[in-house]
Amino acid sequence: MKPTLKPGTSVTVSSRDISGHMRTPTYVRGKTGVIERCCGRFRNPETLAYGGDGLPKQVLYRVRFLQNHLWGDYRGLSTDTVDLEIYQHWLELDS
């Protein structure tokens, strides 16, 4: 899979409810952020965790979220952000 999302692109994290090993925390699911950079292609931890080969590799992006978008009671600056690294198959393009 080739990187397709450019920095600055607005994306929403899938809110799918699955169990098992994944590296997308629940607090960011369904939240909207902006692509900060592409980190490269890596074996998929969701299959590596069960003895699989992790192929095909998945594109990993660093996505930037506003803190006050993630936390309803956030008391810091409205410009504060947090970056999370999220695999492409968790990201949905905002129309």
Next chain:
Amino acid sequence: MTRGVNDIGGIPENQVEQTEHDYALWEQRIDALLVLLTGKTQIMRVDELRRGIESLDIDAYNELSYYERWIASISKILIEKELFTVAELEHRMAQIQVQGESP
């Protein structure tokens, strides 16, 4: 939303203890064991270690220390991969207990 025992971001908790501490010999051994298992031999992967930790039941997860979680997971994964059986592990643990505590 289904939350794993490890997935605690945003849940109010006690303050994180930020003091440095030395690692006990048994903790260093567990760390070294994982390096060997995930290195050239590729017997297991760090993703499997994480999955094993995340599948601990919540009481065990909260009760165990960091490296205790690691060794619980490593044992589980190696038993899954049939490198040894639960009975063999128990037998070996009993033997070591007789030998006495490690320094």
